[in-house]
Amino acid sequence: MAALISDTGDLEKALKDVKNELGEMNLQQNAVVDEKKEGSVSSSDGGGGLGERKIKVANFESGEIYPTNYPEKTYEDYVMRNDVESKGYQTPAELPSSIQTIIKDDVQKEISKGVVRKKLAKMRHLVVKEAIKPSYLDDLMPKIIEKFWPQQVVYNGGVANVKNWKISCYLEVMEGGVPCTNPCLPLLDDCSELLDAVDALFTHWYKQQHACNKPGQPKREEPYKIKRVMNFITRYTPNPNEQALLKHVDGAGKVDGSAVIALPVDRWTGPEDVMSFEGHGGGLTFWDGHPNPAKQQEIDYDTRSGDIGFIDKAVWHQANPITKGTRWAMVIFYEVV
Numbered sequence: 257m258a259a260l261i262s263d264t265g266d267l268e269k270a271l272k273d274v275k276n277e278l279g280e281m282n283l284q285q286n287a288v289v290d291e292k293k294e295g296s297v298s299s300s301d302g303g304g305g306l307g308e309r310k311i312k313v314a315n316f317e318s319g320e321i322y323p324t325n326y327p328e329k330t331y332e333d334y335v336m337r338n339d340v341e342s343k344g345y346q347t348p349a350e351l352p353s354s355i356q357t358i359i360k361d362d363v364q365k366e367i368s369k370g371v372v373r374k375k376l377a378k379m380r381h382l383v384v385k386e387a388i389k390p391s392y393l394d395d396l397m398p399k400i401i402e403k404f405w406p407q408q409v410v411y412n413g414g415v416a417n418v419k420n421w422k423i424s425c426y427l428e429v430m431e432g433g434v435p436c437t438n439p440c441l442p443l444l445d446d447c448s449e450l451l452d453a454v455d456a457l458f459t460h461w462y463k464q465q466h467a468c469n470k471p472g473q474p475k476r477e478e479p480y481k482i483k484r485v486m487n488f489i490t491r492y493t494p495n496p497n498e499q500a501l502l503k504h505v506d507g508a509g510k511v512d513g514s515a516v517i518a519l520p521v522d523r524w525t526g527p528e529d530v531m532s533f534e535g536h537g538g539g540l541t542f543w544d545g546h547p548n549p550a551k552q553q554e555i556d557y558d559t560r561s562g563d564i565g566f567i568d569k570a571v572w573h574q575a576n577p578i579t580k581g582t583r584w585a586m587v588i589f590y591e592v593v
């Protein structure tokens with residue numbers, strides 16, 4: 257029997273911890289994770305015609321302009337910035353200490369352990385509770401609410417059945433201006449610490465999730481390079497077409513993984529009990545655990561401020577409908593090399 261995990265010491269330690277916690281479980285028998293199978297999850301529609309989130313159409317012809325209080329920046333300004341690779345933090349521990357303070361203590365270890373548990377269940381997603389401190393997001397949220405400016409985008413075939421999508425504010429878009437050409441740059445500035453933090457968490461998660469498990473496979477020495485290919489904030493409401501993002505996979509082949517960060521309930525523009533969606537849906541659901549969609553399990557999470565969902569390539573998921581209040585989330589699509 258070859259070593260179960262041969263890549264990082266971190267992961268080996270996490271495995272020991274989980275082994276202790278799981279007691280009698282025979283890991284030798286149950287825990288072989290087949291990377292090939294993992295990578296072969298179909299991105300075809302396994303869920304009753306709900307569809308992929310295809311990113312195809314750049315549509316910004318309506319003549320919409322930046323609100324007048326925005327600095328005069330154009331798409332070209334944005335592209336110049338996006339050409340710079342992500343800062344390359346491989347773990348939260350490498351972040352500047354000022355940014356480490358916005359992250360939950362010991363989250364690195366928690367992610368390593370969480371990945372081991374998920375691998376035992378052959379799953380390729382992980383949700384970490386309060387990975388970002390809710391108090392930090394409470395401080396950031398008024399800026400997000402002030403500058404939130406949903407851009408009109410049209411997706412080919414619709415975003416999980418919604419053709420005209422105008423509930424997301426794009427901070428970074430793909431080259432060529434997809435899915436819109438007017439990213440909200442002021443908000444990108446406000447969110448830069450949060451984005452650095454999530455980049456480091458995502459890189460750490462991705463590295464653990466893709467650590468080599470197969471006999472004889474060489475250990476990867478070079479660092480993972482991640483790039484945020486798209487990044488947006490969505491505000492869901494109980495209005496038709498604004499309640500949910502139904503079952504989909506991110507990026508239709510162009511995206512290697514995603515992070516979804518739950519943001520606070522908007523207590524700034526209305527009374528909390530009115531804005532809250534507590535008891536009215538709004539969590540995340542994943543379909544995972546088997547390469548064959550018909551055999552996948554459905555897993556629900558009641559996500560709240562600061563929780564992060566890490567999602568591997570082509571894992572089916574859904575932002576569940578709300579019937580009351582407003583629900584905010586930040587979403588980042590990554591390319592990994």
Ligand SMILES: O=C(O)CCC(=O)C(=O)O
Binds near residue numbers: 575
């Ligand atoms: O809103 C969320 O919590 C997740 C949304 C999502 O999966 C997406 O925008 O691709």
Ligand SMILES: [Fe+2]
Binds near residue numbers: 309504505506514573
């Ligand atoms: Fe998604």
